[in-house]
Amino acid sequence: MHGWRARIGLIIPHVNMTMEPEINSVLPRGASAHAARMVIPQLDPAGLVTMADDALRAADQLAELDADAVVFGCTSGSFVGGQDYEADLVDRIAERVGCPTLSASGAGVQALRALGARRVAVATPYDDTINQRLAAFFAAHDLDVVKLVGLGLRDRVANFPLARTPVSAIAQQSEEVVHRLARAAVHPDAEALFISCTNLSTLGIVAELEKDLSIPVVTANQASIWAAFRAAGLGDSPAALGSLGRH
Known part of the structure; x- marks a missing residue:
C-alpha cells in the first residue's frame, strides 16, 4: 500500500507540470503524494483569486485521502491577496481536508x-x-x-x-x-x-x-516539500533541499 508512512496532498493549478515530479523525486520510502487540480483562467490577480476559490473544490477531492499534510501548491495564488488572505485560504482548505495545511508562499x-x-x-x-x-x-x-x-x-x-x-x-x-x-x-x-x-x-x-x-x-517547491515533510512527521532531509534540509 502506498503512503503507509505518510500521505501528502497537493492542490495545484491545472497547468502545473512541475510540482508533482519534483516532490515525487524526493519522497522517502513509505510516503506518497496525491494531487487535485484547480482551474486558473489567466495569470493575473483576478485570475489567481478565481483559481483560489476553486481550491475548495479541489480540497473536497482530497478530503477522503486521510492525508497527513496538504499543500496549496501555487505561490502567487496564495500571496496575491496579502497576508490575511493567505492565512484565511489555508484555514478554509484545512477545514475541508482535516489535516495540517500550508501554502507555497507560507x-x-x-x-x-x-x-x-x-x-x-x-x-x-x-x-x-x-x-x-x-x-x-x-x-x-x-x-x-x-x-x-x-x-x-x-x-x-x-x-x-x-x-x-x-x-x-x-x-x-x-x-x-x-x-x-x-x-x-x-x-x-x-x-x-x-x-x-x-x-x-x-x-x-x-x-x-x-x-x-x-x-x-x-x-517554492523546495520550501513546500520541506514544510510538508515536517507537517507530515517525516524526518527525512533529501540532499536536493540544500541548506534548508539541515533545518
Whole structure:
C-alpha cells in the first residue's frame, strides 16, 4: 500500500507540470503524494483569486485521502491577496481536508525564517503586477526584499505554454534560464535568495545555486516539500533541499 508512512496532498493549478515530479523525486520510502487540480483562467490577480476559490473544490477531492499534510501548491495564488488572505485560504482548505495545511508562499516564509534570513533577494517568472504583491506579502512578514527580478511572463491561460517548449516554455522548464535568473537577482545585502513559482523547475539545481551564489536558496517547491515533510512527521532531509534540509 502506498503512503503507509505518510500521505501528502497537493492542490495545484491545472497547468502545473512541475510540482508533482519534483516532490515525487524526493519522497522517502513509505510516503506518497496525491494531487487535485484547480482551474486558473489567466495569470493575473483576478485570475489567481478565481483559481483560489476553486481550491475548495479541489480540497473536497482530497478530503477522503486521510492525508497527513496538504499543500496549496501555487505561490502567487496564495500571496496575491496579502497576508490575511493567505492565512484565511489555508484555514478554509484545512477545514475541508482535516489535516495540517500550508501554502507555497507560507512555506517560503517559514523556510526563510528557519534559515535566519530577513533580507531577501527574489527571482520570479512574473510581471510587475504580481511581483509587487509578493514584495508586499514578504514585507507583511517582516522580510525585506532587497532586490527583485522577474521574467515578466504573462499568458492568457496562465503558465500552460510555460510548461512546454518554445520561448516562454523555456523560461519555465530550463534549469539554465532559472540559474541565470537567480544570478541576476542576487544582491550583496541579501541573506538568502527566494525563487517563486511551483511550475519552475528548481529542485535539481538548488545545491549548485548555493555553491555558485554563496547564499542559501529557497524555492517554492523546495520550501513546500520541506514544510510538508515536517507537517507530515517525516524526518527525512533529501540532499536536493540544500541548506534548508539541515533545518
